[in-house]
Amino acid sequence: MERHLQASKHVICTKHWPYCFDITSINSVREITPLMPCYILQVMVKMRNVELGLEYLWTKAKFMNRKYLMDEMYESFSDGEDINWPDERDPFTEPPDHEEMIGGLHVYLESIAYKIEAKEQLDLTNIKGIEVGKLNVELWPCTQTGKVLRDEDAFVDDPETDLKGQPLAFKVKILNARGLPDRFTDIYCKFRVYTMEPFQTQAIKKAINPDFKFEQLVTFNAIDKLELDYLLNGSIFVQLYGKQVPKKREGKKLNTKQIMKKEGIQKGKDIGAENVPQHTVDEGKVGYQFQVLTLKKRLERLEKKMAQMNKVVDVAEKSSKMRVKTETIKTVLRAKNPDAVEKAIKTIPKDKGAGDNEGINGQPQSQESSACTLL
Secondary structure (H helix, E strand, C coil), X not given: CHHHHHHHHHHHHHHCCCXXXXXXXXXXXXXXXXXXXXXXXXXXXXXXXCCCCEEEEECHHHHHHHHHHHHHHHHHHHCCCCCCCCCCCCCCCCCCCCEEEEEEEEEECHHHHCXXXXXXXXXXXXCCCEEEXXXXXXXXXXXXXXXXXXXXHHCCXXXXXXXXXXXXXXXXXXXXXXXXXXXXXXXXEEECCCXXXXXXXXXXXXXXXXXXXXXXXXXXXXXXXXXXXXXXHCEEEEEEEEEECCCCCXXXXXXXXXXXHHCCEECCEEHHHCCCCCCECCHHHHHHHHHHHHHHHHHHHHHHHHHHHHHHHHHHHHCCCCEEEHHHHHHXXXXXXXXXXXXXXXXXXXXXXHCCCCCECCECCCCCCCEEXXX
16 A cells, blocks of 8 residues: 555656545444444545645545556656546545544543533544544433423432433534634534434535534433443444535745745654644543543532431530431432422421420420431
């Protein structure tokens, strides 16, 4: 393949055609199951039109097909024939509607397993793992009809026991992208949840900061073990696509060598930017980012429950109650509605069966129901 690539470069440089080629490798994702993506190292050829600022990735098979067309075009050129071939035969041309993946990212779903919302600005990375922009994404737990649930109404303490066999719904919101490369138009996002059909945003015309304002309701009828495992450990892979727009160069038309020299390109490397670090994204850190968010929300929930239990103790002490009904404790610990908790706490001073420090006539009062003794 290297030999064919060098031959193509020789032809292009000889005739001063504004194209350059380089071999690159990418981690191609092939999904075996939603939880088991298979990463395969794939060798690709990057074709760049240095005059128009267009870049395309070709597989080895596609490059070889184009290479034979290049040879044919070169022979025609050498024989003095017209080489203004139609686009469908031109080896350097892609169809106007050809789409390229701008970047992608993973949105982890652990927070949804606890019915906690997540609002994040995430790094979009290209196939080399280099940041190409930001994407603002939100996940919201909701009812099957799309009504958003807030933390207090929705929080799940233990997904293993509370979610299995139960319906689950959440909204995926893709708000906008920021700081994208300026050579794309008809930009849109595409993603798939579990084994469902892919979802797609509307396409936005040429913009470096497109606003998608997209939301999609995702529903599960009854969560099983595999679906729960997906929610706790899996993710949504969001891909951003667009069509490239040729740049118009002003001034005197340059040949290939002049363009490459001007842009500081030598052997496929931008020597003019060798001292400028490129920001690569660690996918593991993105996963930890979502885990930290979920743990933070769970901690807030536990601290709130602890504060409510302290209030139970304070109210019981002020009312000289030695015991609190088990039913009251269960309500305080398990109720998702703060009003229900407050209502349960207000019953403590009125509970005649809870007893006090001395009881009636020195005897402990009878209990109307099971109770917890406050030590």
